[in-house]
Amino acid sequence: MPHPSIASPTNAPAAPSTHAALWGRALRISAWLSFLAQTIIIGTGGAVRLTGSGLGCSEWPLCTPESLVPIYADQGIHGLIEFGNRVMTGVVGIIALAVLLLVLARVGGRGLVFSALRFAASGIVAAGIVFGLVSLFSLPATPFAMGALLVTVIAAMVRSVRLSSERRDLVVLAWIVLVGVVAQALVGGITVLTGLNPFIVGFHYVSSLLLVCVTAAFLVRLYAAVGPRVSAVPTWFAILSHVTGLALAVTILFGVLTTGSGPHSGDADVFRHGFDATILAHVHSWPGYILAALVAALTISAWALRLEPRKWLLVLVLAIVVQVGVGIWQAREGLPPLLVGIHMVLASLSAATYTVVVLHLKKPVAAQD
Template sequence: MPDAAAPESASTTGEFLTRVQNQDPLAVRAPLRVLAWLSFLAEVIIIGTGGAVRLTGSGLGCSEWPLCTPESLVPIYADQGVHGLIEFGNRTMTGVVGLLALAVLLLTLHAIGGRRLLVRALWFALGGIVLAVVVYIATTTLGPVLGAALMSTALLLSVVAGAADSLRRTTRRRDLAVLAWVVLVGIMAQAVVGGFAVISDLNPFIVGFHYTASLLLVCVTAAFLVRLNAVPGPREPAVPTWFSILSHITGLALAATIFFGVLTTGNGPHSGDANIERHGFDATILAHVHSWPGYILAALVLTLTIASWVQRLQPRKWLLVLVVAILVQVGVGVWQAREGLPELLVGIHMVLASLSAATYTVVALSLKRPAQRSADA
């Protein structure tokens, strides 16, 4: 009888320790917090620099990928002029965003798993770099573009393998680890998509996907900031059911607005290069279609904001921020349409869309709160 009881006791103790570990607040040090904010800001900034590339007609300022020209990694001002500098500046910004995401990931792994998780991630990183170099050397005869694509694919697969290994071993604050890995993997994939955009002569669908993915990364970095200070453990609704349903409908309206906005821009006058013309959808019709979910979105957000303040619900402050952002967006959208889509207003509209999506992400995460039983425990 004692022998039979011992395993059950050990199992219960192990489950208890795991549960306590998952519910312990994470000690967030200043470097992680600062770098997480810088990562979020960098994701917003790269949308602005990417918009500058398109709006100034610099999409093919660097005509090659991964090189800028067939002979040079960097632009030659005498040949590419300012367009080459603008395009290469956006490529450089990708490196900055990637380094910040890597720093956030490593600090996160150290915070939640100590030296063990950190060292394993570094080994995967080193292995990925070695594999990428070997692949590139082995495929140089296929040309620089295909060689770079295969090298990037090898490096991306190594990071995905590292993420799978890390998450399998993470027993505490897995939510933060998942978000940090998603950002890094997303940035690496984005670099490859950007290369395909250049190779395809700025295909509007690839360029639109490139922007949408960047916007989603803004949302993920915003979610990381929210979860960084959140209490771990089970969560329960913090708002009435009808409010939660209406909030998710608002999210669908926001997604539809952004989707039609991307289609509109992809078929408008700002193609990214003076020698490229857009074909396909009628941008004038799309502009009207884009405005319909935009007005519905504004009405829904205003309704949620008023209801949240009347009932003093948890998301009310962020909803107030969201309603201001959406109203400004509507104003800028109407203004740019009446003025013939000036570049500056279009760029502001693109950046505000990402900030609106990030704010909605915070609102969506505020619909739940730590379960009372977890707080009592």
């Protein structure tokens, strides 16, 4: 039987069964692990780039032409770092799949779970067939096989969402994370095959950052009460919040371009964007300061008016202040790898916190009443 809500005290049965409580706890733990894993993989991906290990594994999905794992002495630490990041991709995927199956089991029972598993099996078969056909033409078969798997996963998502009558928000978010992980694996492979093209590397990072935001949104909706939602803030505050999001996006975009033009391209032989990193660093700081001012204005207004997202805005202020401090520090120190890596992870956490703020611009009708 579909469960009316996942983790909402407002809508939970008066005496939930032990079985339902265990499933709910498993889902909450898995959701938090998914958020942590998505954040950690940004750190491991940054380590690949910042240590020059981007081509530590010269092949994909194998590490070398003969082996899945590093086997050559000349790969050294670079091979281990690159392979470790690939292993982390598998961990992220397993956790994302666990979250999805737990949500489907609670929302639609065995029917939705078996439907998703059937699609998974058909996707694997389709990927194998595509791999075999493309191999006949002496082309890189793995990207095409991964593309076929991605198409199957998207089809499964569409069917699953259509069949879900309860907590469709959680179903959609869980599917987006799994689809994103599969897509990220494909993009990561293309990154290696293109010799660490800086634009693809940047896209790879932005995609990972968005997945951190989606897992954060899943956590917010998991703990939220079920039902219609109404605005919890004045219209002008909502508009200013979305303008702040635009400033955040522009800041991150120029940050990605700045990193791609700096000394950390992922490998000593990789060409960078060709932009002047010094100029880009200054351009990157401008929307950053605008962002800080907007967040400060939102926070002061929220506390003065006692608006719903005020506590999370304080968290965002802290994240922005630390981020600005690290950015100035790394610029003055000549972009040391450790500080650049911290800056990358903090950017994802700032974006995730902003996501939580936006989701608190509305509140359930029951809370309004």
